[in-house]
Amino acid sequence: MYVTPEQITAANKSNVDAALSIAAAQFAALEKLAGLQSATLKSIFEDSIANARALAGAKDVQEFMTMQQAFAQPAVEKAVSFSKSVYAITVEANSELSKFAEAKSSELNQGLVSLLDKASKNAPAGSDVGVAAVKSMLSAANSAYDTFSKAAKQATEMAEANVSAATETVKGFAKAKKAA
Secondary structure (H helix, E strand, O other): OOOOHHHHHHHHHHHHHHHHHHHHHHHHHHHHHHHHHHHHHHHHHHHHHHHHHHHHOOOOHHHHHHHHHHHHHHHHHHHHHHHHHHHHHHHHHHHHHHHHHHHHHHHHHHHHHHHHHHHHHHOOOOOHHHHHHHHHHHHHHHHHHHHHHHHHHHHHHHHHHHHHHHHHHHHHHHHHHHHO
8 A cells, every 4th residue: 555656746736726725715704805895985984075065064063063963974884884795705715714624634535444444454364453542532532523523614603693693783872873
């Protein structure tokens, strides 16, 4: 049971492909974040110019203060929207990495089981117990990984629910302040 140069080449190609895939996914997420930031900055700049022009036309202090309060609500809503968008991009990137990790883990486990099967065929008599023990440990590790993965997904769902609740709370405060 020797490793051939073709197997080494195939493993290296697979590893390079995996690294490039991860890099592409991360670059796509960074590209989305950069686009979001650019659009947000442009919008903030345009709003600032429009607000400054409107404030410059105020006839008295009361009108000036009323205008400032009116400008606060859209700014809060844009900040909340920006935060939600950043969060969504982050969750999407994390999801892609999780899928990749799960696929690689499955591939590694299949390779290990195949290797154990080949080793057990060539192993001396009585080594079945050792092979069975290693397979049992591998099964337990897979079960633990699945449990951890499910718990991580539940935690992500709870975090998303908390972000949504916090967003609605902030919007409620902003609306209440505007009404006051």
